[in-house]
Amino acid sequence: MPDPELRHGAIYVQVLARDLLEQGYSEAQIFDGTGFRPDILGQKKPFALFDDIAGFYEHAAKLTGNDSLGFERGIKREMRRTGLICYVGLSAPTVRDFIQNIARYRRVFSDAVEIQTARLDQDGVLSWHFAVPSRIVRRQYVEFGASGLLSAMRRAANRNFSPSLVTFRHSRKTNLHGFERYFSCPVEFGAAENAFHFRREDLNLPLMTADNELYQVLVESCESVIGHKSRNVAPIIVDVERAIAERLATGEASQDSVARALGMSPRTLARRLSDENTTFFKTLEELRVSLAMSYLKDSDLVLAEIAFLLGYAGQSSFNDAFKRWTGRTPGQFRAEDAPNSHSSIP
Structure with missing residues (x-):
């Protein structure tokens, strides 16, 4: 869906x-x-x-x-x-x-x-x-x-x-x-x-x-x-992303722990995500990509700190994952894509 x-x-x-x-x-x-x-x-x-x-x-x-x-x-x-x-x-x-x-x-x-x-x-x-x-x-x-x-x-x-x-x-x-x-x-x-x-x-x-x-x-x-308006609230994928984000830095962002946090079994969580044409791993990866790009573009966090916040055991693991996602290293991405400071407010 x-x-x-x-x-x-x-x-x-x-x-x-x-x-x-x-x-x-x-x-x-x-x-x-x-x-x-x-x-x-x-x-x-x-x-x-x-x-x-x-x-x-x-x-x-x-x-x-x-x-x-x-x-x-x-x-x-x-x-x-x-x-x-x-x-x-x-x-x-x-x-x-x-x-x-x-x-x-x-x-x-x-x-x-x-x-x-x-x-x-x-x-x-x-x-x-x-x-x-x-x-x-x-x-x-x-x-x-x-x-x-x-x-x-x-x-x-x-x-x-x-x-x-x-x-x-x-x-x-x-x-x-x-x-x-x-x-x-x-x-x-x-x-x-x-x-x-x-x-x-x-x-x-x-x-x-x-x-x-x-x-x-x-x-x-x-x-x-x-x-008379629909009360359609956030989809399951948003709830899963929030639960993952709360657990990334502690290394506890597993499917089992997220399912427990959402009050369902891992099997039910997998089925609900399948209904959204996604999986827990894909949701986790997409969230990591989004957060990684935000940290690299809009903060001065060093790469080791970003790796920790994303739940990686070390910077090398983060480097490998980021290169798989984008074809570039985190350092290259930051150098090429980080925005310059432009504002009309002095």
Whole structure:
């Protein structure tokens, strides 16, 4: 079975494409090799597969030579373009309500994003991920969403408040000071989760955009919409990848241990993966390839550290595997493919 078609609002692909045209890029440069065609420019409420949206942002970052494109565009994002999901957030009484509403009604705008608020009241933690396989690179779009969300909340509260900590699962080694300057707090990359850590007093900030009557109407509208939408969540392959990732560095990422973590027998896990036209070994290898390329491109980790994080007994084993995957050694890949630091933020 193919991966579920997780769809996501594509309005910000449309906005980005128009901006690139205004900057002088041709339609061929903007759209060739992506999952989009120029006809998206005229669509009223575009939706698309999330992997195509994430890929478009990665493509635009390479096209413009700006490795912080998503982050920078998020800062300037006009959230009202998302429609209903935005207004049910902005009309809420407080920052906390804004967050809880975005989390609850996210299906109005996206089938792909998963938002966790279970730790919000006690620890101030808002975390999120996109329920798609790790092979889908989404770094630019994750950063776009993070800076855009904080920007929207700051404007709604009319306060330039900041989290106490921001973490991202992906690695990054360029423009780190730009992120810390904007978020006004420590920012960690290569962490266990994408998350904001908020202070309680900031969660209680009232929103200047609050409107109780409008709020009640919008909540009813959102409840109606999500009541008719598919609740299709992450496929088994995503769950397996997460379980593997948690065990790689300890050398415990075996089919038996992952099956136990997912509450099933190894035989059942093998059958479930077979239904997805894959195997445990293939899933493990694809995750290692994805992580290895991310570590090599976006971090300063030495090869021995990367080998350890990927669960290899030594650097030579990692070197052999990487050459089998790509035809190049890790050192050659890093030298040839590691991005240069390009950003409009000084």
